[in-house]
Each structure stands twice: as C-alpha cells, then as structure tokens.
Amino acid sequence: MRMVISMLLLLALAAVIALLQIFLANRKNKWFCALLPCLFFLISFMPVMQALGLENPFSPTTFYNGIEPLSLIEAWKQAPEGAYRETLRFMIDDTIKYFFLLNIPTVLCLVVNVICRRKQPKNSPLQKMSVQDLE
Numbered sequence: 001m002r003m004v005i006s007m008l009l010l011l012a013l014a015a016v017i018a019l020l021q022i023f024l025a026n027r028k029n030k031w032f033c034a035l036l037p038c039l040f041f042l043i044s045f046m047p048v049m050q051a052l053g054l055e056n057p058f059s060p061t062t063f064y065n066g067i068e069p070l071s072l073i074e075a076w077k078q079a080p081e082g083a084y085r086e087t088l089r090f091m092i093d094d095t096i097k098y099f100f101l102l103n104i105p106t107v108l109c110l111v112v113n114v115i116c117r118r119k120q121p122k123n124s125p126l127q128k129m130s131v132q133d134l135e
Helices: 002-025 032-044 046-052 072-078 083-102 104-119 125-134
Strands: 063-065 068-070
Touching: 002 032, 002 104, 032 046, 032 083, 032 104, 046 083, 083 104
Parallel strands: none
Antiparallel strands: none
16 A cells, blocks of 8 residues: 555656646746756766765765775775675666666656647747847
8 A cells, every 4th residue: 555655656746747847848938948857967966976975975885995985986996806896896887777767857858848849839920020120
C-alpha cells in the first residue's frame, strides 16, 4: 500500500512538472521555458560533484588515506591495482549512469519546449505591420 501511494505521488509530481513546463513554454518570453531544464541539468551534476569530492569532503564517496580525505580522482591516482581500483571504477561508472539518469527530466522538458514552441506562430501579420508602422 505504501508503494502504491508513493508511486501515485511520484506520478502526480511528474504531472505537475509537465504542466508547469507546458505553461512556461507557452509564454511569449522564451527564457521562461528554459527555467526547468536548466534546474534539472544543474541537479544532475550533484552526484558528479559529490563523487569528485567537490560538494562535501565527508561524503560517503570520500576515501581516506591515513588522515586526510581524498576525492575520487585523488583516490584513483593513489590506488594500487586490484580490487580497490575496481571498486573505484564501478563508482565512476555509477556516477556517469546517475548523471544520465538525472538528465531524463531535462530532455523531457526540452522536448515539451520544442513541441510547444512549434505550435506558436512566429510573427503574426499584425505584429509585422505594427513594426513597419514604427519605422
């Protein structure tokens, strides 16, 4: 029952985000439609920054060399061949997978933007005439 409720909440959240993106994409200002894709793109960098040790030096993906914390890159440079290095390789693979997985909403919002922007008229004849009148 708990899983059903969480799935319904997730679907409701996705629907609200989609409706918000459609609303923003139908606005005349084209910069409003870029808000959600940019936000989702920035959120997709969070696991990358955490894995590189840029967000929190005491994160679970931080490795320790004696006393000082190491980022994933520093740990890779100092790692001996073998199982430890394989673990690091799997963590890098997972970070890349998370990056692409978290960019799915970015791509969906961009698709909504393209679809909604194609439906809008470029310049109506009335707008062209008003611009000619100003000149």
